[in-house]
Amino acid sequence: MSDEPLNRRLAAEALGAAFLLATVIGSGVMGSNLSGGNVALALLGNTLPTGAMLVVLILIFGPISGAHFNPVVSVAFVLRRELSWRDAGLYVGAQLLGAMLGVLAAHMMFDLPLLQLSTKLRTGAGQWFAEFVATFGLLLTIFGCVASTPSATPYAVGLYITAAYWFTASTSFANPAVTVARAFSDTFAGIAPASAPAFIVAQFAGMAAAVAVARRFWAAPAAGVPPR
Numbered sequence: 001m002s003d004e005p006l007n008r009r010l011a012a013e014a015l016g017a018a019f020l021l022a023t024v025i026g027s028g029v030m031g032s033n034l035s036g037g038n039v040a041l042a043l044l045g046n047t048l049p050t051g052a053m054l055v056v057l058i059l060i061f062g063p064i065s066g067a068h069f070n071p072v073v074s075v076a077f078v079l080r081r082e083l084s085w086r087d088a089g090l091y092v093g094a095q096l097l098g099a100m101l102g103v104l105a106a107h108m109m110f111d112l113p114l115l116q117l118s119t120k121l122r123t124g125a126g127q128w129f130a131e132f133v134a135t136f137g138l139l140l141t142i143f144g145c146v147a148s149t150p151s152a153t154p155y156a157v158g159l160y161i162t163a164a165y166w167f168t169a170s171t172s173f174a175n176p177a178v179t180v181a182r183a184f185s186d187t188f189a190g191i192a193p194a195s196a197p198a199f200i201v202a203q204f205a206g207m208a209a210a211v212a213v214a215r216r217f218w219a220a221p222a223a224g225v226p227p228r
Contacts, residue, residue: 006087009065013091014098016057016069021102021181022109023053028189029110042188043165051162058154067154069095070175072207076139079211092177099181107185118183118190122170128202130170135206137164138174140214147218176200
């Protein structure tokens with residue numbers, strides 16, 4: 001766990017999640033507006049800014065909070081005994097708050113109604129399995145980089161999410177805070193509230209599998225070592 005004061009770590013998690021969601025929602029709106037109805041082009045316009053923003057956010061906030069921005073990442077580090085349950089709970093609260101603020105910021109920038117509920121259904125076994133795979137791969141990316149080349153983590157995570165947007169049927173949410181926040185945006189990147197719970201269950205299942213598999217490859221750092 002980082003030596004930074006808890007309030008600074010929570011602020012970093014909230015601000016990072018806010019910028020992440022502003023990017024996800026805002027780039028989705030921009031891509032949809034400029035693509036002329038070409039969904040593949042709109043998705044590309046959503047994908048590249050999200051991957052790029054993740055690199056930036058992890059670089060600037062990683063030394064402060066570990067740059068989780070994702071409840072499954074925080075819980076995974078609890079299971080690896082690198083973060084306390086108390087701090088993880090506060091991290092998750094900050095991530096959810098920041099994510100919701102990011103959605104509101106995106107709506108405001110594009111002159112959209114601030115309060116919305118998505119009508120975009122994303123359901124079915126393929127979508128749920130895709131979220132399992134997306135989250136499993138994300139956590140393995142993080143654990144592998146932290147164990148071998150920590151300085152590469154921002155780039156690896158950004159590249160992984162960029163790829164996972166395209167190789168998963170769900171376009172790789174891989175983040176419960178992102179999932180919840182996107183339910184409150186009836187835009188290109190939205191997800192209907194009724195579809196969100198199954199996505200979140202699949203994400204936590206993917207996280208649990210990744211924690212188990214990672215133990216076979218990379219030992220967790222000694223207690224007190226912050227994830228970078």
